[in-house]
Amino acid sequence: MTESLYLISAVLFIFALKLFSRPSTAFRANNLAIGGMVLAIISAFNLKFADYDVVFYLVILVSAGLGVVVSNRVQMTQMPELVGIFNGLGGGASGAIAYVELSNSTLVLTDFSVAIFSMTIGVFTFSGSLIAVAKLRGKLNSFNATVINILSGVLLVGVITMLTTKIDYSTEYIIILSLLLGITRVVLIGGADMPVVIAFLNSLSGIAAMAAGFIVNSIILIIAGALVGASGIILTLLMCSAMNRTIYQVLKGGFGTTKINNEYEKDPISTSAEDIAIQLSYADSVVIVPGYGMAVAQAQSAVKELTNTLKSKNIEVKFAIHPVAGRMPGHMNVLLAEVDIDYEDMFTLEDINSEFSATDVVLVIGANDVVNPLARTDEDSPIYGMPILDVDMAKQVVVIKRSMSPGYAGIANPLFIEENTKMLFADAKEGLENIVKSFELV
Amino acid sequence: MTEIFLYTLLITAMASFIGYELISKIPQTLHTPLMSGSNAISGITLIAGILIYPNVVDDVLLKTIVLIGVSFATMNIVGGFSVTGRILEMFKKND
Numbered sequence: 001m002t003e004s005l006y007l008i009s010a011v012l013f014i015f016a017l018k019l020f021s022r023p024s025t026a027f028r029a030n031n032l033a034i035g036g037m038v039l040a041i042i043s044a045f046n047l048k049f050a051d052y053d054v055v056f057y058l059v060i061l062v063s064a065g066l067g068v069v070v071s072n073r074v075q076m077t078q079m080p081e082l083v084g085i086f087n088g089l090g091g092g093a094s095g096a097i098a099y100v101e102l103s104n105s106t107l108v109l110t111d112f113s114v115a116i117f118s119m120t121i122g123v124f125t126f127s128g129s130l131i132a133v134a135k136l137r138g139k140l141n142s143f144n145a146t147v148i149n150i151l152s153g154v155l156l157v158g159v160i161t162m163l164t165t166k167i168d169y170s171t172e173y174i175i176i177l178s179l180l181l182g183i184t185r186v187v188l189i190g191g192a193d194m195p196v197v198i199a200f201l202n203s204l205s206g207i208a209a210m211a212a213g214f215i216v217n218s219i220i221l222i223i224a225g226a227l228v229g230a231s232g233i234i235l236t237l238l239m240c241s242a243m244n245r246t247i248y249q250v251l252k253g254g255f256g257t258t259k260i261n262n263e264y265e266k267d268p269i270s271t272s273a274e275d276i277a278i279q280l281s282y283a284d285s286v287v288i289v290p291g292y293g294m295a296v297a298q299a300q301s302a303v304k305e306l307t308n309t310l311k312s313k314n315i316e317v318k319f320a321i322h323p324v325a326g327r328m329p330g331h332m333n334v335l336l337a338e339v340d341i342d343y344e345d346m347f348t349l350e351d352i353n354s355e356f357s358a359t360d361v362v363l364v365i366g367a368n369d370v371v372n373p374l375a376r377t378d379e380d381s382p383i384y385g386m387p388i389l390d391v392d393m394a395k396q397v398v399v400i401k402r403s404m405s406p407g408y409a410g411i412a413n414p415l416f417i418e419e420n421t422k423m424l425f426a427d428a429k430e431g432l433e434n435i436v437k438s439f440e441l442v
Numbered sequence: 443m444t445e446i447f448l449y450t451l452l453i454t455a456m457a458s459f460i461g462y463e464l465i466s467k468i469p470q471t472l473h474t475p476l477m478s479g480s481n482a483i484s485g486i487t488l489i490a491g492i493l494i495y496p497n498v499v500d501d502v503l504l505k506t507i508v509l510i511g512v513s514f515a516t517m518n519i520v521g522g523f524s525v526t527g528r529i530l531e532m533f534k535k536n537d
Contacts, residue, residue, distance in 0.1 A: 010457075013483060014460055014464065016479075017461065017464040017465060017468075018464055020464075020465075020468050020472060020475075020476060020479070021464070021467045021468050021469070021472075022469075023469075023471060023472060023530075023533040023534075024534070026472055026475060026530045026533060026534075027527070027530040027531065027533070027534045029479075029530075030475075030479055030523060030526050030527050030530055031527075033479060033482070033483060033523065034523050037482070037483070037485075037486070037519055037523070040486065040489055041488060041489065041492065044488075044489040044492040044493055045492060048496070051495075051496045052492075052495060052496070053499070055509065056495060056509070056512070059509050059512055059513050059516070060512060060513075060516050062513075063512070063513040063514075063516035063517045063520070064516050064517070064519075064520040066517055066521070067516065067517040067518070067519070067520030067521030067522075067524060068520055068521070068524055070517075070521050071520075071521040071522075071524040071525035071528065072524065072525075072528070074525065076529075079474055079478070079525075079529075082478070082521075082525060083474075083477050083478055083481055086478070086481045086482070086485075086517075086518050086521060086522050087481060087484075089485070089514040089515070089517055089518040090481065090484040090485055090487065090514070090515070090518045092510075092511070092514045093485065093487040093488070093491070093510075093511040093512070093514035093515035093518065094487045094490075094511075095511075096507050096508065096510050096511030096514070097487055097490045097491055097494065097508065097511045099507060100494060100498060100504050100507050100508050100511075101494065103504055104497070104498075110444065110447050198477070199477065202477055202480065202481060202484075205481070205484040206480065206483075206484045208484075208487075209484050209485075209486050209487045210454060212487050212490045213450075213486075213490070214447075214450060215490070216489075216490045216493050216494060217446070217450075218489055218490060218493065219450070219453060220486065220489060221486050221487065221489055221490060222450055222453055222454050222457065223453065223457040224483050224484070224486040225484065225486065226454050226457035226458045226461060227457055227458075227460070227461040227465075227480065227483065228461075228480045228481070228483050228484040229458065229461070230457075230458045230459075230461030230462045230465060231461060231465045231476060231477075231480040232477075232480070233462075234462060234465050234466060235473060235476075235477065321470065323470060328473075328474060328477065329470070329473035329474060329476075329477060330470060330471060330472060330473030330474035330475070330476070330477070331474055333470065333471040333472075333473070333474065334474045334475070334529055334532070337471075337529070337532040337533050338532050340532075343471045343533060346471055348469075348470050
């Protein structure tokens with residue numbers, strides 16, 4: 001009986017993923033997944049509710065309450081941190097369960113190996129995610145890449161040795177090594193590589209749950225874990241290919257720390273909010289390119305105001321979103337959706353790149369590396385080969401940015417000094433608000 | 443290797459394949475809610491906690507560790523689904 005209920009849960013999860021393919025049905029998808037989860041939980045109790053003490057139910061109740069409070073308070077700009085924390089919790093839970101099962105001496109050999117695997121991955125995901133969150137909050141910076149890489153290499157060899165030799169190591173040692181491995185592995189990666197890290201850890205949290213399913217012989221854990229694992233892997237690979245780098249190169253870390261000549265040959269053309277308003281009012285089509293700078297400045301409402309102003313003047317407005325813009329997959333889309341911008345107006349790199357040459361004005365808001373033409377032209381550049389938004393093809397480009405400082409890749413962006421580019425040196429929010437105000441005077 | 447192990451391995455392979463096929467079709471716009479939603483699903487480890495808890499109630503240390511796992515997984519599930527709902531609500535009102 002219980003097994004067939006699990007089967008229904010699994011089917012609900014799979015249908016949920018199917019409905020997730022369209023924004024209009026995705027909300028129902030979430031409800032289906034909730035249904036699947038509730039059913040699985042009830043089935044797990046198998047009507048033996050009396051076998052559990054008050055403490056158990058209390059822990060569930062309090063944790064659920066905490067989950068609701070946190071998820072309702074979090075700001076959309078903080079989504080990467082929240083997902084990071086949840087990745088860590090998922091991994092930590094699987095690690096804890098695996099540890100308890102390992103302490104249970106009746107495990108057969110295959111289960112024993114899987115339990116060790118689940119514990120290692122779970123604990124790694126836990127510590128790695130916490131470090132990822134700290135990096136997202138900007139609490140951790142500048143480490144010596146070589147030292148950390150050697151350290152993490154040694155740790156990796158240590159973990160693999162422990163897992164493959166038949167000697168009976170104490171599980172506590174494996175936990176400590178996995179914790180340290182998670183920390184050293186993630187601590188070097190940051191900034192624009194964050195989407196990859198978050199997606200990768202998301203995948204691992206699923207894989208840890210799947211492995212835990214092998215230990216307790218639960219089909220639903222295996223299926224659900226495999227679905228999450230697959231989802232995370234797809235996103236990881238998508239993010240990597242959007243940067244033209246391999247997962248190995250990303251996880252090695254230390255990107256953008258090499259000193260390269262990033263001087264500019266000439267000064268950029270600086271402009272004012274009033275001039276931009278005039279420039280925009282003469283345009284027929286405008287494409288807005290949001291980047292992490294928009295999220296940092298919480299400028300999404302100002303973007304919406306400007307969009308409304310432009311649309312009221314019958315100017316066509318589209319949004320071009322690079323896959324790795326922001327700090328997690330789809331980050332920019334969520335921020336724009338938050339301020340009621342229609343998802344029909346949001347375009348992916350493949351869909352919009354051919355349109356730039358016919359665009360009057362491109363407005364780049366807090367993005368840098370993803371619009372750097374060197375990715376197309378300079379073979380020595382660290383970003384060479386990365387698919388970029390070809391905004392330099394547009395008739396005019398306006399960049400709102402606080403300074404000429406380089407982006408995550410640490411290189412100069414020749415777009416900023418091109419003849420058809422004008423720079424508005426300002427905080428994204430302030431800059432946009434001033435442009436909207438200037439419109440009233442035009 | 444036991445037959446059950448091979449059988450579960452087969453299920454794993456099939457679930458991974460279905461997952462890969464379905465998720466490849468999800469548009470970039472929904473990648474953040476996809477992550478937070480799949481995140482919530484990874485809290486499925488709660489089931490394992492429920493299954494093993496009755497076996498460890500006599501051992502205080504193990505019991506505590508299971509409870510930690512249960513707490514993490516519950517926060518993961520409830521928080522994950524709730525924030526995903528919040529995000530998808532924003533996409534829904536566009537229709």
